[in-house]
Amino acid sequence: MSQLSRFAVPAIMVAGSLCLVMPAAHATTVTRATAPAASCSQSYLPLPDPACTPGATNPDVTQATIGSTICVSGWTATVRPPTSYTNALKKQGIADYGYSDTNMSDYEEDHFLPLEVGGAPRDPKNLWPEPHAGNENSRSKDSVENAVKKAVCAKKATLSAAQHALLTDWTTAESVLGIS
Known part of the structure; x- marks a missing residue:
């Protein structure tokens, strides 16, 4: 299955022999039988x-709405998609990225642009299987996300x-924004 499959909008999700009917706007087809080589680079x-x-x-998060969205304690929990949605994307993403470790618990299906700063909750273009391994990983990114959100809410x-800083390189976002 190519990387393009992560962006498909079919009406049925197929995972093994289980079929779940999902709203077309949020559905993704997942199969493993015909998966070719990795289509996304780990480089x-x-x-x-x-x-x-x-x-x-x-689109609900703008500079004008941060006081009623991201700067409200607990707001991300109201928009975070369930694992029943993200696990299918994670499984496909592990294949798309060609990770040799296919243990799903070794990855976080992460929002590249974090929910904490207005990332799209369900858009497959904003979700990827981020490894827990390495020095700069899913866990270290969480502290950066929180610091950047704090700076936005404090109007720093x-x-x-x-x-822009997070999408360019989350590892340098704090220094680029002058909040480190």
Whole structure:
């Protein structure tokens, strides 16, 4: 299955012999039988391949709405997709990225542009299987996301500057924004 399958909009999700009917806007086809070689490059790690995972914004989060969205404690829990949705993407993404370790618990299906700064919750262009391994990984990215969100909510950085810094290179976002 090519990387393109992560962006398909079919009406049925197929995982093994289980079929789940999903809204077409959120469905993804997942099969393993015909998966070819990796279609996404690992050479960008700890960042995702920009051709496969360019990131996407949540249109409900703007500079004008941060006070009623990302700056409200617990808001991300209201938009975070369930694992029943993200696990199918994670499984396909592990294949797309050609990871030799296919243990799903060794990855976080991560929002490249974090929900904390207005990343799109369900858009496959914003979700990828980020490894837990390595020095700059899914766990270290979480602290950066929180620091950047704090800076946006404290008006030490604009939402657009924060989003740009994280999408360019989350490992340097704090220093680029002058909040480290």
